[in-house]
Amino acid sequence: MLKKKNTATPPEVVAIREVPGTSYVILPGKRLARLLKVSVYSGKEVYNPIINGKMKRVPVDDLDKLTAPGEQPTAE
Numbered sequence: 001m002l003k004k005k006n007t008a009t010p011p012e013v014v015a016i017r018e019v020p021g022t023s024y025v026i027l028p029g030k031r032l033a034r035l036l037k038v039s040v041y042s043g044k045e046v047y048n049p050i051i052n053g054k055m056k057r058v059p060v061d062d063l064d065k066l067t068a069p070g071e072q073p074t075a076e
Contacts, residue, residue, distance in 0.1 A: 014027075014028050015028065016028075019032075023035045023037075036048065036049060038060065041057065044059050044060075045059065045060045046058060046059050046060065047060065047063070049066075051066075
């Protein structure tokens with residue numbers, strides 16, 4: 001039986017730099033982002049991002065669901 005050759009390219013390493021003394025980080029492409037703090041509601045840790053102009057409560061366990069389907073991380 002022939003073994004299929006792995007042709008997947010490794011993910012690009014992205015440098016994210018923190019801005020000292022703030023809750024901001026610098027992303028690739030000179031983009032600036034603010035880190036959100038975790039809140040606790042009904043015993044669950046959640047983030048409160050604004051998505052499509054509305055604040056949405058997103059449980060920490062569901063963060064991967066915010067990315068596009070093809071960008072889902074895989075368990076290794």
